[in-house]
Amino acid sequence: MQLSVIILNYNVRYFLELCVLSVESALQNIDSEIIVVDNDSSDGSCQMLQSRFPNVKLIQNKENLGFPKGNNIGVSQAQGEYICILNPDTVVAEDTFEKVLTFAKNQKDLGIIGVKLIDGTGNFLPESKRGVPTPWVAFTKVSGLYKLFPKTNSFNKYYAQHLADNENGKVDILVGAFMFLKRELYQEAGGFDENCFMYSDDIDLSYRILQKGKSNYYFHQTTVIHYKGESTVKDGTYMKRFQDAMEFFYKKHFKVSVFFSAFMKIGIVFFSLAKTVQGKSMVKSISKSYLLLSATYELAKIIALVVQKKVDFLEWKTEKTVNLSSISIEKNTQVILDNEFVSFKDCIFILEVYRNKGITFRIIPKNSGFIIGSDSNSDRGEVVKMM
Structure with missing residues (x-):
């Protein structure tokens, strides 16, 4: 094997x-x-x-x-x-x-x-x-x-x-x-x-x-x-484990001075505190519009009922990939990728092409009943059930 x-x-x-x-x-x-x-x-x-x-x-x-x-x-x-x-x-x-x-x-x-x-x-x-x-x-x-x-x-x-x-x-x-x-x-x-x-x-x-x-x-x-951090709630337990992990590595592999150990302990405390606060302070962005990439228009109607907003539709044909450079997507749009027709490779490519443009992304896994994704690497993701 x-x-x-x-x-x-x-x-x-x-x-x-x-x-x-x-x-x-x-x-x-x-x-x-x-x-x-x-x-x-x-x-x-x-x-x-x-x-x-x-x-x-x-x-x-x-x-x-x-x-x-x-x-x-x-x-x-x-x-x-x-x-x-x-x-x-x-x-x-x-x-x-x-x-x-x-x-x-x-x-x-x-x-x-x-x-x-x-x-x-x-x-x-x-x-x-x-x-x-x-x-x-x-x-x-x-x-x-x-x-x-x-x-x-x-x-x-x-x-x-x-x-x-x-x-x-x-x-x-x-x-x-x-x-x-x-x-x-x-x-x-x-x-x-x-x-x-x-x-x-x-x-x-x-x-x-x-x-x-x-x-x-x-x-x-x-x-x-x-997506990062999905298994981890950034609470006091997280902070303690993070500190212990850093101390474990240094004690195992390096001989360091008392001064450095004290400095690193303080640094780790501040770093882990920042991570904890960062994980709790994220404000979820609210999408103004939705765009579904799929070959099934009926799916847009189903999602519209779930999100309580109109969902625009862009036909995605598996035999001929859409030229993304010709598509204009407005800021604060959530792009929903139907994995039944959009491959995982194309999903990843789309995320990279439209990064830092005020657009969020979700994936509907093939043969599933939920929409999934994340808007921040410091916060837990979102799952929306369609049925």
């Missing part, structure tokens, strides 16, 4: 359904398997998987065991030569895994491969590629110096700014939302460190892979949506 895709889920039933649907589409031509590890969800995630995706291997934990242990359990059941650790709040394109597999086979010193990640508004996520957060690099992040001097080598390492967003290359650290590597290497490295509940586990694994003499790669030629 070529590939095992491991998805760890915790109470994101609708995002999980969208994710697995996209993964199934991307694995059509690959000898593969999908393994979902559920950390004791209470939202019907497991029931949905059993009814809609009976071929998915489901592992049900009786408690929330955290990110590292949950993924380690999944990998222990995997059969693929390669594995992909994938978040449940992601959407992959139909050719994502084929492209990454081809790239992987051409690397002699392969460590981990990460891809270009965007949020639900189409904006690039800088954590797609990062440097080792040494004490100095961490200082540039916490202090904000990396923003002031993005082209200076001494300050731009946290987000690997030496490498352009649309450029393949070696990087140090990759994010756990999408990590592609050989199963044998994952096992040799010992997998994720289960002493860390979540948040710095991906940094730790990436760093340990580097210490084995392997190279980690950022691969920009496929884009994946990562």
Whole structure:
């Protein structure tokens, strides 16, 4: 078997359904398997998987065991030569895994491969590629110096700014939302460190892979949506776990002074507080108009009843992709993409084309009864049921 895709889920039933649907589409031509590890969800995630995706291997934990242990359990059941650790709040394109597999086979010193990640508004996520957060690099992040001097080598390492967003290359650290590597290497490295509940586990694994003499790669030629934070409520527990995760990494890998430890602790507190406030303060934008991309006009009428507003319709023909450059979409429009006719690859492309234009996006997964998406990478997404 070529590939095992491991998805760890915790109470994101609708995002999980969208994710697995996209993964199934991307694995059509690959000898593969999908393994979902559920950390004791209470939202019907497991029931949905059993009814809609009976071929998915489901592992049900009786408690929330955290990110590292949950993924380690999944990998222990995997059969693929390669594995992909994938978040449940992601959407992959139909050719994502084929492209990454081809790239992987051409690397002699392969460590981990990460891809270009965007949020639900189409904006690039800088954590797609990062440097080792040494004490100095961490200082540039916490202090904000990396923003002031993005082209200076001494300050731009946290987000690997030496490498352009649309450029393949070696990087140090990759994010756990999408990590592609050989199963044998994952096992040799010992997998994720289960002493860390979540948040710095991906940094730790990436760093340990580097210490084995392997190279980690950022691969920009496929884009994946990562809605971010769907499993995490940004409350006091989040803040405590974030602080513990950062302290875990530094204690494990670096000898630091008492002064630096105190500075970083203060910095982490302020950083995590900012994240907590950011997650609570987002004001949901209200769409003034709606545009459905589909081949079924009747669907626009159904959505109009749900949103209580008129829904404009643009016919999308699968055999001939619409020329997006010829379409004028007004600000404050919510574009709804019917995945029955609009491929996941086209959905991703549309998000990138219309990013930062005051437009929001939603997807109707194929053969489902809900509309899903997110308007911010700092807030939880939205699910609207149509039936």
